[in-house]
Amino acid sequence: MSETNWEPIKVRFCEHKQCEVALEVQAVYPPEVLPDQAPRITGHRCSLGISCNMDSPSCVWSGTNPTFDPFLEK
Numbered sequence: 342m343s344e345t346n347w348e349p350i351k352v353r354f355c356e357h358k359q360c361e362v363a364l365e366v367q368a369v370y371p372p373e374v375l376p377d378q379a380p381r382i383t384g385h386r387c388s389l390g391i392s393c394n395m396d397s398p399s400c401v402w403s404g405t406n407p408t409f410d411p412f413l414e415k
């Protein structure tokens with residue numbers, strides 16, 4: 342049976358939430374009968390994106406401001 346996990350790939354300080362947040366990928370690992378296959382990436386999210394969605398417009402990962410992506414900043 343395949344296994345699905347949300348895994349962090351990048352951590353940033355978020356000015357909007359005033360804390361560290363992670364950009365996460367949803368990785369689907371193949372079942373044990375196919376051990377040599379790489380995991381498939383089926384989604385991306387911010388670790389606090391759901392709670393951010395409830396307040397003022399913030400960034401692309403909360404779905405409220407498509408012009409700002411804090412994970413693209415250096």
Ligand code: SF4
Nearest residue numbers: 355387390393399400
């Ligand atoms: S969704 Fe955007 S604004 Fe909200 S915590 Fe994540 S990075 Fe910060």
